[in-house]
Amino acid sequence: MSRFLVTGGAGFIGSNFIRHLLAKDPDCFVINLDKLTYAGNLANLESVSQNPRYQFVRGDVCDTSLVRRLMGQVDWVVHFASETHVDRSIDSAEDFIETNIRGTQVLLDAAREQCHIHRFIHFSTDEVYGSTVSGEFSETSRFNPSSPYAASKAAGDLLVQAYVKTHRTPAIILRGCNNFGPYQYPEKVIPLFITNLIENKKIPVYGNGENSREWMYVEETCRAILFVCDKGQIGQVYNVGSGDEIRNIDLARKLLSLLKKDETSIAFVKDRLGHDWRYKLNSNKLRNLGFEVSGKFDVHLRETVDWYLAQKSWWGSLKKDVYTIK
Numbered sequence: 001m002s003r004f005l006v007t008g009g010a011g012f013i014g015s016n017f018i019r020h021l022l023a024k025d026p027d028c029f030v031i032n033l034d035k036l037t038y039a040g041n042l043a044n045l046e047s048v049s050q051n052p053r054y055q056f057v058r059g060d061v062c063d064t065s066l067v068r069r070l071m072g073q074v075d076w077v078v079h080f081a082s083e084t085h086v087d088r089s090i091d092s093a094e095d096f097i098e099t100n101i102r103g104t105q106v107l108l109d110a111a112r113e114q115c116h117i118h119r120f121i122h123f124s125t126d127e128v129y130g131s132t133v134s135g136e137f138s139e140t141s142r143f144n145p146s147s148p149y150a151a152s153k154a155a156g157d158l159l160v161q162a163y164v165k166t167h168r169t170p171a172i173i174l175r176g177c178n179n180f181g182p183y184q185y186p187e188k189v190i191p192l193f194i195t196n197l198i199e200n201k202k203i204p205v206y207g208n209g210e211n212s213r214e215w216m217y218v219e220e221t222c223r224a225i226l227f228v229c230d231k232g233q234i235g236q237v238y239n240v241g242s243g244d245e246i247r248n249i250d251l252a253r254k255l256l257s258l259l260k261k262d263e264t265s266i267a268f269v270k271d272r273l274g275h276d277w278r279y280k281l282n283s284n285k286l287r288n289l290g291f292e293v294s295g296k297f298d299v300h301l302r303e304t305v306d307w308y309l310a311q312k313s314w315w316g317s318l319k320k321d322v323y324t325i326k
Ligand SMILES: NC(=O)c1ccc[n+]([C@@H]2O[C@H](COP(=O)([O-])OP(=O)(O)OC[C@H]3O[C@@H](n4cnc5c(N)ncnc54)[C@H](O)[C@@H]3O)[C@@H](O)[C@H]2O)c1
Pocket: 007, 008, 009, 010, 011, 012, 013, 014, 033, 034, 035, 036, 037, 038, 039, 040, 041, 059, 060, 061, 062, 079, 080, 081, 082, 083, 084, 085, 099, 103, 123, 124, 125, 126, 153, 175, 176, 177, 178, 179, 180, 185
């Protein structure tokens, strides 16, 4: 039986990944270590909470003795736990440094003490590369983070690289593009726009809306992670992108159309400080390993809208804590 420690499993990608893993690997056991910050929500995992192959532990990835104890019980690690909201990091970077850097170091050291750890999957982000006007970032592109969030993720990513070289930690790094789908906290752009439109509120578009992002459906990301668990090489980095690139304003228009609203629902707001213009990954390395993305962005966007339409009981109470720029 494979025994997994998933960190940050009560968040958006982590909870989708745990459901995916339990469904796809009938022999696995999953420990979910999550601090339950504002972004962590056990309701995301209600459907598996009684599963005998699943255990939740409330705790901090910076808690050395707890992490050591849990690490002794598993052979796989999938590390998602992070502070993740760029706007919050602009306001205050402290929690980002603590969790995204020190938390990663605590996990790496605990894994180092346990020679039975088979793989340590570290989930990093395209934001470590910063912004590009044209072209794509490959895994060897230089780091050029713009926000404190991205800088803290870059530091965590570099620590993993260093532990691979120095301690032969059996780690693999994945750098994901922007994800969307069910159970995403409604301060992130797609669920914020959808839920605002459902509530007949305006949707805030930064600057002129021409910044663009690459978007991947979260289920596709979960598939990619499991694929890499099976086929990825220790010490390697893989970009995990869909190829679906869209300008923010065009994304807003698609959502307006899906929710039968017009452009009067758009409010252009002052641009984010240090707002990256464009992210785009070259994910050929993962494709060459045999992973294929579904390429169904519009279908997945519609499914996501339908999910939020049906799940007001999930997001309604969360919206009061949504971060607004000071
Ligand atoms: N969402 C995206 O579009 C995206 C894209 C690329 C990479 N990533 C990365 O994927 C990972 C997951 O992102 P997400 O969007 O699911 O995040 P999220 O904010 O939805 O969830 C983060 C989870 O981590 C937990 N957490 C925070 N600090 C913790 C700590 N100190 N100890 C234990 N748990 C803690 C929170 O309670 C929450 O459950 C992050 O590492 C993020 O950087 C996300």
